[in-house]
Amino acid sequence: MSPDTPPLDPIFGRLTLDAIPYQEPILVVTFAVVALAGIFAVGALTYFRLWGYLWREWITSVDHKRIGIMYIVLAIIMLVRGFADAIMMRLQQAIAFNGSEGYLPAHHYDQIFTAHGVIMIFFVATPLIVGVMNFVIPLQIGARDVSFPYLNNLGFWLTAVAAILVNVSLFVGEFSQGGWVGEPPLTGAEASPGVGVDYYLWALQISGLGTIIGGINLLATIIKMRAPGLTFMKLPIFCWTSLCVNALIVLSFPFLTIAVTLLTLDRLFGTHFFTADFGGNPMAYVNLVWIWGHPEVYILILPALGVYSEVAAVFSGKRLFGYTSMVYATVSITVIGFVVWLHHFFTMGSGASVNGFFGLMTALIAIPTGVKVYNWLFTMYRGRVRFEVPMMWTISFMLTFLLGGLTGVLCSIPAADFQLHNSLFLVGHFHNVAIGAIVFAMMAAIDYWFPKAFGFRLEPFWGKLSVWFWTVGFFVAFLPIYVAGLSGVTRRTRVFDDPSEQNLQILFVIAAIGAFIALLGVVFFLVQLFVSIRNREALRDTTGDPWNARTLEWSTSSPPPEYNFAFTPVVHDVDAWADMKARGYSRPSEGFKPIHMPRNTATGIVASVLLLIFSFAVIWYMWLVAGVSFALLLLVLIGHTFNYNRSFHIPADVVARTESERTRLLAQQG
């Protein structure tokens, strides 16, 4: 597919009306629903005159708390899409037996599992952890903002437009059908000539860019913006895991960038990096993508482990057991995580010693991970365990994760992996960790920090119900998947037309039921949000410290003022806030100074939208549009550097007013 064969329309490129799937009822209905929801949202915003507010307070905001919340909202929206995909796959596999083709042709099914994987990893899990890190880190290290507030805003919008790009592919053209890591030659120009893979590549490229920017920013923040006295060995564990995660991001995402860029060049310009002919080698892509891909899964898991450490300590009413071990364990996971990538393709025949080496390295990771599990265990030991919702997620995680870790280690033994690789057993493994560790952690994090973000707690009843349904739903949905894997079912199988497979249908029916139970877990979470918002007055937190917690973010009000802390805190011990409470800290009520803060900027969203247009244009070969949008993009970015007026001072009397309001609230509740 070389771009210059047929004369292309300069404006529309290869985009024609045929690209719009109006003949496919499911998509038309989906589109109608999305369009209606969109119109409704726009109408409501206009009616309540919220545009200005949104623009000023959110879209152009450089406040790390706002940006963190926007990441999480994006993740929750994308989760609906990812989950819809999951349910569709579960249904397809449950019925496609006994000669039935199911209801999804290959063209759809293959897009669905690819989109599901991409969305869950890039646009649900990643934004969730980045959002939580963004919200929590500056507060935990006693800072007023991140190092680069403007880049923070830009990073968010890049992620958001990448998510939009994936969803545009649903209605204009198609999405990739090559799996979430998109390995050539299947995704090369010859085997996949359509636009699907291009959508995939550009979405990854843009979101990768956003993630790198975010990583640089948070890394610099943790290194440079810590409060006085907050040395590295006093850093809360969540900050430690975040530090390692952002280092991992900066070190691994460049490899994704290269893999994606070179594949784009192959497809667009006919280079020969990953083709089977002319000296290219697809295995080069496989290596590059997993050099990124394996660290990526630890990027997702480490902040989750950090959340559990915070939660376990707070709700056991006790200092975290073995802080130093935790730090070393975190760092070891980070380092070893870089030399295990080959375990994703033991089966390509690298030779026994290479496989053996990477297998050993992988198994090593079980040691520091195990240390973490033990440390949570002994944090509960001789504690006072309060079964609040975040703690329930943590306990459920500890039990679920043991299974996921065990199956992961089984995959790390090359000789065993020759049987397990690309079977549903592997699918079981990674959902076991993705759901049992990442999702549960993010649910715990949302429950735990919600009062900090919004000033009221989440109602616990529905939350606990959500824990139960998720946990049970997970096991019902994925234990049968493990079994199917051991029965020799391959991942990405759409139909089971082999007579010898017919006795397996029961497994997929149970798995589908499990997915619906998990769905109830999600629904109860949404109900929990809804009920809590309705009862927010009763659930209001005026103390700023509803859980009797231990780290700095709980020393300020809920929600924190724009400037986080009226005075920069000084830290003396691990768990700074617990230390302050124990040693009779009294809140300052006078002597406020003006506070220096960064100004909002529209560059982030404008540049991101231009990049969205550019990538869409390139996908469809609309060279004119691409050229114009790229030129505008450069202008906007350069123009931004001419702006020297990037900060302002919050006057001392405004600070004083905000703080005395808080004093009043604190006094009120006695």
Added chain:
Amino acid sequence: MKPHRIIALLPLVAILSACNAVVLHPSGDVAVQQRDLLLYATELMAIVIVPVAFLTILFAWHYRHTNTKARYEPEWHHSTKLEVVIWGVPVIIIIFLGMATWTTAHTLDPYRQITRIAPDQLVPPGTKPLQIEVVALDWKWLFIYPEQGIATVNDVAAPVNQPIEFRLTSSRVQNALSIPALAGQVYAMPGMETELHAVINEPGDYRGYSSRFSGAGFSKMHFTFHGKSAADFDKWVADAKATGTTLDSATYLQLAVPSEGEPVHRYANVDPELYKTILDRCVGQSPNMCLSTMRANDLKKGNGLCRPNVASN
């Protein structure tokens, strides 16, 4: 909680039906060793996983908020003895696991010649493995028997207790040959050759398929692997010889056109050079375009950093 309990029982049903899971009940010696390895590793890890799961529940319950009788030491956060155990136990387990990992990576390496037919039965000296050349096409499998001069599509057979040597490549995209009852899978990749050595111990029909996603027809890219007695195998070959047609470059190129759910068919005469040219990516083209020719040329020109890697795995 009642309804949850009932639902929680469903996985048990699933586990019970696992009793006939093929990976746990294989019929070839390599797969049997892989199964034993899986079970060994699981048992080894259970030594630590099970107690941890148990303690999690125990501690969470015993130190619950409402149990004021339990000891409460909010400042207790370090114990050197415990730390030693915490690091030590996983280290010991991983050492044992690591030894198994390393040795089996070598003994069960798919490139290694089969040395034993069953736990107590070595391969008799002088036995020649059965050669099978495998080509993954879109979306079907071509098996070429160079010694017998036959080829089959989506159907493959081997005599029991005779070592088999598969050589694999692919026509266009990547696939993986997977026959769980026989042995683990190995990728089949265009322009590259991989190997798989295995032996089947019990006669029977086993399921085989591609386990590396390869596009639209992937789900139906399965085949049957027959373990046959020596006599039955010879008959099977003779059948193919009697009924099959010829497979040369021209018919191969027709066969290679993507198709789904291809029925079983056989070829009686196979161009002996065919597999090599497929691997060389020059079926029906001038030999100058063959990968092996190009690589030989590269070698003459290459140097320094850009040394061509001939063995491209």
Added chain:
Amino acid sequence: MTTTTTLSHAKDGEAPVFYLTEEHDHDGHSTVIGFWIFLMSDVLLFCGLFAIYAWLGGHYANGPSPLDDGHGGQLFHLPVVAVNTVIMLASSFICALAMVETRKGNVGPALKWFGLTALFGVAFLYNQVTEYGHMAEIGATYQTSAFLSCFITLIIAHSFHVLTGIVWVAILAVQVLQHGLNPANERRAVCFSMFWNFIDITWVCVFIFVYLMGVLR
């Protein structure tokens, strides 16, 4: 984080200090480390390109190789490349002179040296373009073989950085003229010089690993 640790521990009996009463602006004090981190990730990008080149760079697919352009000549012309290497090294040196003046706050001389840095960059790019123009003329394009795909991508990635540097220094010059060498502009100049040195080092790697090792022996 300037006035810090002296406050950390209060004397016996006194209540510890839990917050700072003085404020200080920390505008831009993370810029340099942030830029460092960015450069590290850029280094990795080039590492990836070099690795790919090391892997596939010997796959000529019957096409040209460094010593044989298929028309009786060499594909790599070491003299041209050597000249370019000198230009690149010299520009780095000039950039260092510019930084000396910047630190002293001398707007005029700083701009002069920065201008010369950019000019050297332009000369470098000019040489690159003519060199690859020659290659294209004899049909050695990125579509010919994996070797040329890797090689040309690596070279273009580097040239793209040079171009970015030139545009950057031009913009910086305008901004210095507008606002003088205020702290913000000085920070930008520091980042630019880091960037330019990084480009230089990358080129030296290209020179050694691609050209020298491709042609010698």
